[in-house]
Amino acid sequence: MVKLVGAMLILFAGTMIGFQQAARxxxxxxQIRHMIQALQRLETEIGYGYTPLPEALARSAAHLPEPISSLLRGTKERLDEADGFTFRECWERSVTEHWPGxxxxxxxxxxxxRLGSALGISDRDDQIKHLKLAMGQLKTEEDAARDDQARYEKMWKSLGVLIAALVVILIV
Known part of the structure; x- marks a missing residue:
């Protein structure tokens, strides 16, 4: 009875690990698509709304899901604190804090x-060019991520179950 419960727990744990990797x-x-949407919103706010950068960050973050909104909100909060940091430093600190999520x-x-080092230090047209460049780079990464998803998602689901089954067989 104890072996059966242990085997079921091992199977469950292995399956969950595989599904967690597949979910990533x-x-x-x-998340890359949401990042592109965030940059499109920033482009609109800067290009058409003539919105100051901290306010543009707040408006963009309000319409995005986590964890992307926290990246933008973190930058705006650091700018509001006014500890003498440049926009680039606030941007990088926000990335350092929120990227692991x-x-x-x-x-x-x-x-x-790279985008953070170009925003806030140049004119509106130059900022829009940098935003478009970053969106293009992220689009390329999104395509690669979709390929990885198609290739590895199902594999990790199966691998989790199979490795757990192998452990159960070796133990029993």
């Missing part, structure tokens, strides 16, 4: 940080 592969393209990888982070 599914979340990455969705995302399913995105280093390539997306690098594109996002």
């Amino acid at each position: 592969f599914a979340a990455r393209p969705r 995302t399913a995105m990888k280093g390539a997306e982070q690098a594109a996002y940080i």
Whole structure:
């Protein structure tokens, strides 16, 4: 009886680990898409609304799901604190704090940080160009993430169950 309960727990745990890994592969393209939407909102606020950057960040964050909204909100909050940090430093600190809560990888982070070094220091047209460049880079990463999702999501689901079954067989 104890062996049966232990075997079921091992199977359950292995299956959940596999499904958790598969969920990360599914979340990455969705989060990149939300990041692109955030940059499109910023582009609209800056380009057409002539909105100051901190207010544009707040407005964009209000319409986005987590964890993307927390990246933008974190930057705005640091700007409001006015500790003498530049926009770039506030942007990078927000990324450092909130990025681990995302399913995105280093390539997306690098594109996002590069964008932060260009925002707030140039004219409106130049900022829009940098936003479009970042959106293009993120679109490329989104396509790669979708390929990874198609390739690895089902594999991780199966692998979790199979490894758990192997452990159960080896133990019994």
